[in-house]
Amino acid sequence: MNPILEIKGLRKKYYELEALGGVDFDVREGEILGLIGPNGSGKTTLFDCVTGIQKATAGEVRFLGRRISGLKPHSIYRSGIGRTFQLVQLFPGMTVLDNMIMAVQESEGTILSRLFRRDERHHIEKAIGLLEFLNILRLKDQVAKCLSYGQQKLLDLGMVLMSDPRLIMLDEPMAGVNATLGREIGERLVELNRKGCSFLVIEHNMRMVMNLCTRIVVLDHGKKIAEGAPAEIQKNQQVLTAYFGG
Amino acid sequence: MDRRSKLPLPLVRVLRWAAFVGILLLVPVVFGGNQYYMYLASLMCVHTIVIMGLNLTLGYTGQISLGHAAFMAIGAYTVALMTLAGYSFWLALPLGALISFFGGLVLGLPSLRVKHHYLALVTLGFGTVVYLLLANEHEITGGFSGLAGIPRPSFFGVSLASPVAFYLLTAGILTVMTALLLWILNSHWGRAFKAIRENDVRAEMVGVSLLAYQLLAFAIGAAYAGIGGGLIAPLIRYVDPTAFPVHESFWFLIMLIIGGSGRFEGPFIGVIAVTLLPELLRGVQQMFFVIFAAITLLLLVFWPTGLAGLYDAFFRRVLKRTPPQLTK
Numbered sequence: 001m002n003p004i005l006e007i008k009g010l011r012k013k014y015y016e017l018e019a020l021g022g023v024d025f026d027v028r029e030g031e032i033l034g035l036i037g038p039n040g041s042g043k044t045t046l047f048d049c050v051t052g053i054q055k056a057t058a059g060e061v062r063f064l065g066r067r068i069s070g071l072k073p074h075s076i077y078r079s080g081i082g083r084t085f086q087l088v089q090l091f092p093g094m095t096v097l098d099n100m101i102m103a104v105q106e107s108e109g110t111i112l113s114r115l116f117r118r119d120e121r122h123h124i125e126k127a128i129g130l131l132e133f134l135n136i137l138r139l140k141d142q143v144a145k146c147l148s149y150g151q152q153k154l155l156d157l158g159m160v161l162m163s164d165p166r167l168i169m170l171d172e173p174m175a176g177v178n179a180t181l182g183r184e185i186g187e188r189l190v191e192l193n194r195k196g197c198s199f200l201v202i203e204h205n206m207r208m209v210m211n212l213c214t215r216i217v218v219l220d221h222g223k224k225i226a227e228g229a230p231a232e233i234q235k236n237q238q239v240l241t242a243y244f245g246g
Numbered sequence: 247m248d249r250r251s252k253l254p255l256p257l258v259r260v261l262r263w264a265a266f267v268g269i270l271l272l273v274p275v276v277f278g279g280n281q282y283y284m285y286l287a288s289l290m291c292v293h294t295i296v297i298m299g300l301n302l303t304l305g306y307t308g309q310i311s312l313g314h315a316a317f318m319a320i321g322a323y324t325v326a327l328m329t330l331a332g333y334s335f336w337l338a339l340p341l342g343a344l345i346s347f348f349g350g351l352v353l354g355l356p357s358l359r360v361k362h363h364y365l366a367l368v369t370l371g372f373g374t375v376v377y378l379l380l381a382n383e384h385e386i387t388g389g390f391s392g393l394a395g396i397p398r399p400s401f402f403g404v405s406l407a408s409p410v411a412f413y414l415l416t417a418g419i420l421t422v423m424t425a426l427l428l429w430i431l432n433s434h435w436g437r438a439f440k441a442i443r444e445n446d447v448r449a450e451m452v453g454v455s456l457l458a459y460q461l462l463a464f465a466i467g468a469a470y471a472g473i474g475g476g477l478i479a480p481l482i483r484y485v486d487p488t489a490f491p492v493h494e495s496f497w498f499l500i501m502l503i504i505g506g507s508g509r510f511e512g513p514f515i516g517v518i519a520v521t522l523l524p525e526l527l528r529g530v531q532q533m534f535f536v537i538f539a540a541i542t543l544l545l546l547v548f549w550p551t552g553l554a555g556l557y558d559a560f561f562r563r564v565l566k567r568t569p570p571q572l573t574k
Contacts, residue, residue: 106453
């Protein structure tokens with residue numbers, strides 16, 4: 001499988017603290033790659049550096065062969081990378097439907113053309129289809145802040161799916177959701193993966209990671225300590241030490 | 247129970263506009279063309295235009311601006327200098343708005359790197375610089391002596407010099423600017439502006455170019471202030487720097503907050519409340535500012551959504567209906 005995302009020597013320093021110490025790995029087309037590690041190992045910092053929210057101190061990120069390091073987050077999003085956040089990030093005062101449409105309206109045309117474009121029936125139809133897929137269609141006219149945390153998580157995922165990204169980066173999609181909803185999210189991810197979507201997933205729910213992911217990368221103290229199939233990672237001594245000490 | 251209007255939406259819109267224009271046209275009839283009240287009504291139209299711009303910048307996009315008086319001054323001096331030099335008001339007014347627009351872009355480009363109180367300080371500094379320039383560039387601006395004898399315009403040969411005619415001009419321009427802002431807010435731009443206010447990190451992560459949209463909101467807000475300034479020059483027929491002091495921007499901010507920041511009706515309600523309150527409290531004289539400050543504080547503490555928020559609560563709690571929204 002071809003690499004869709006290539007991360008080479010990615011470093012991030014906050015003054016003297018090295019949050020990422022030269023991380024290298026690829027996400028291959030059509031796979032679900034798990035990114036795990038103890039708290040503070042640099043997983044979310046890596047997400048932020050890849051998506052342009054934070055500027056990496058050194059290293060390179062390539063997406064579909066094109067260098068994206070240094071680009072603004074909106075350009076990276078438009079290039080085909082969608083992401084969710086550890087703490088759900090929505091537009092709380094806007095309706096569920098407006099949140100969904102907002103996720104795609106900037107992907108088409110120029111900024112000037114957006115002043116004149118009125119017809120968004122195709123966006124609405126797509127949003128309704130996705131909300132139905134995520135089982136939250138009945139909430140489409142509700143203001144996002146009125147949704148439960150689990151429903152907000154689903155909306156967050158729905159927003160990412162609106163722009164048909166080639167790569168979806170999920171930061172703890174199961175955190176704070178009950179087991180049933182967690183399973184539901186997992187099923188949705190597998191379904192989307194079958195349709196050709198690639199995933200990079202940060203998750204602490206190990207059962208979910210082992211069942212869902214085709215490969216796993218493990219970070220500890222900003223460095224990659226292991227990479228491989230779930231079965232290999234489960235037996236890796238360095239990973240066990242990072243998690244349980246020793 | 248949500249009892250929504252049974253009328254079709256286009257008809258509701260036409261009726262709203264008819265009511266809006268009707269109220270504006272009724273003002274000279276109600277006050278019998280009284281010169282003082284016509285002046286006050288014209289000033290209210292001007293202030294509403296300026297605060298609509300501030301509402302776009304602060305209320306909808308979440309960027310504080312304390313430089314609105316300066317943008318207003320740019321519009322006012324452009325119209326004053328051009329009309330005194332014999333150019334048409336109809337050329338000077340859009341030019342004043344355009345210069346304010348570009349002034350907003352030039353100020354916004356470096357200053358939008360900072361947020362909140364830092365941005366407030368940068369725009370406050372800009373207001374001070376403009377004020378000092380107007381006061382010290384005697385050869386162009388006349389300094390504190392100002393520019394007097396600014397002519398009122400005519401429209402297709404009809405003079406707009408009378409108080410009623412000039413009021414109708416300001417009311418007409420207010421109607422156009424209201425329609426323009428509604429159009430912007432109901433476009434994709436409007437949704438992007440609101441998205442930035444709601445969550446700028448997520449807005450960037452759904453493809454919104456923060457810099458482009460923030461600059462646009464800032465510059466359009468400045469252009470609205472420029473239009474307001476361009477109208478105030480022929481209204482008073484005189485401009486000098488003391489008409490645009492730094493604290494004037496605070497007044498605009500107070501009017502917006504009292505009316506309801508981020509609500510389309512906010513500037514209208516705020517201007518009416520703040521302009522009429524001194525008239526109602528005329529009897530208390532020096533105590534006016536104390537009472538006004540107390541009302542503002544109470545509103546900020548107990549009703550931060552302003553009077554527009556009270557209007558919403560009235561619909562929801564008393565009438566048990568969803569309040570009508572003018573923007574998506």
